[in-house]
Amino acid sequence: GAVVSQHPSWVICKSGTSVKIECRSLDFQATTMFWYRQFPKQSLMLMATSNEGSKATYEQGVEKDKFLINHASLTLSTLTVTSAHPEDSSFYICSASVPPDEQFFGPGTRLTVL
Amino acid sequence: KQEVTQIPAALSVPEGENLVLNCSFTDSAIYNLQWFRQDPGKGLTSLLLIQSSQREQTSGRLNASLDKSSGRSTLYIAASQPGDSATYLCAVDTGTASKLTFGTGTRLQVTL
Numbered sequence: 057g058a059v060v061s062q063h064p065s066w067v068i069c070k071s072g073t074s075v076k077i078e079c080r081s082l083d084f085q086a087t088t089m090f091w092y093r094q095f096p097k098q099s100l101m102l103m104a105t106s107n108e109g110s111k112a113t114y115e116q117g118v119e120k121d122k123f124l125i126n127h128a129s130l131t132l133s134t135l136t137v138t139s140a141h142p143e144d145s146s147f148y149i150c151s152a153s154v155p156p157d158e159q160f161f162g163p164g165t166r167l168t169v170l
Numbered sequence: 171k172q173e174v175t176q177i178p179a180a181l182s183v184p185e186g187e188n189l190v191l192n193c194s195f196t197d198s199a200i201y202n203l204q205w206f207r208q209d210p211g212k213g214l215t216s217l218l219l220i221q222s223s224q225r226e227q228t229s230g231r232l233n234a235s236l237d238k239s240s241g242r243s244t245l246y247i248a249a250s251q252p253g254d255s256a257t258y259l260c261a262v263d264t265g266t267a268s269k270l271t272f273g274t275g276t277r278l279q280v281t282l
Contacts, residue, residue: 062213088268099259099272100214149213153268159204161214 058084060152062162069140070170076136077165079150085130086152090159091123094147106133140169172197172264174273182279183250191245191276193260198241201265205234205245208257208275217258218245250280 059082069075079089087108092100104125105113112125122144124136137144145168151159173196183189193203202221206214218227218234220243226235233246243260257277261270 090269099274100261100270101272102269105269147211151214151270158216158219159268159270160216161206163213164211166211 058082058152058154058160060150060160060162062148062150062165064165065163066166066168068168068170071141072139074136074138075140075167076134077148077150077167079133079135079152079162081131081152081160084152084154086133086154087130088153089127089133090151090153091125091133091135092149092151094149094164100149103135137167140167142169145169172200172262172271174260174262174271176258176260176273176276178276179274180277180279182281184281185250185252187250187280188246188248189250189278191247191258191260191278193243193245193273195241195243195262195271195273197264198238199264200238201263201268203234203236203243203260203262204270205232205243206259206261208259210257214259247278250278252280252282255279 061080063078089106091103094100103118106125106127108127114120127133149164151161175194177192204219205217220227220236231248236243257275259275260273
């Protein structure tokens with residue numbers, strides 16, 4: 057199956073700093089990538105849909121100025137958590153859509169904000 | 171708004187048992203349904219994808235069924251093994267920009 061990678065796998069940062077997470081499709085081109093957030097013992101919640109070459113579409117309640125998404129190429133999407141705070145600590149997972157309709161997920165990034 | 175529920179939330183079975191995980195969704199107008207496996211602290215592994223026009227899909231010891239009209243799907247695991255221990259998630263695609271709505275998950279433990 058298709059492979060999606062994420063980098064870094066974990067990151068610890070101080071409150072107020074910004075953190076960038078990369079999501080790459082390794083062996084296919086993905087016009088659409090998705091970013092999810094998962095809090096402990098909870099399911100995945102979709103944050104935003106990222107389309108190559110256009111602005112991301114954010115789900116209700118997700119601050120677009122805080123979670124900056126860039127999808128500059130067909131194999132790379134980045135999520136930047138700006139001015140991170142402890143409540144942003146979570147497990148962030150990306151996925152890439154493979155036509156016609158299957159999604160493949162990255163291994164996730166554990167963010168801890170001190 | 172689509173809501174997806176999974177029952178039970180947790181399940182512990184001895185090795186070798188067959189088991190069924192349940193997934194229900196409130197809006198039957200789905201495009202497809204996927205079952206995933208998630209190991210602790212890890213990403214998701216896709217197990218089975220069922221299109222809305224299909225009734226079931228099989229892969230090895232796994233069989234997933236879909237009853238769209240009643241808003242239900244089941245994942246059947248035959249001859250369970252300790253390596254099957256993980257959280258199992260179902261997710262439905264309503265066809266709107268391929269967005270997935272995830273269920274609450276079933277945490278499975280298979281004991282020796």
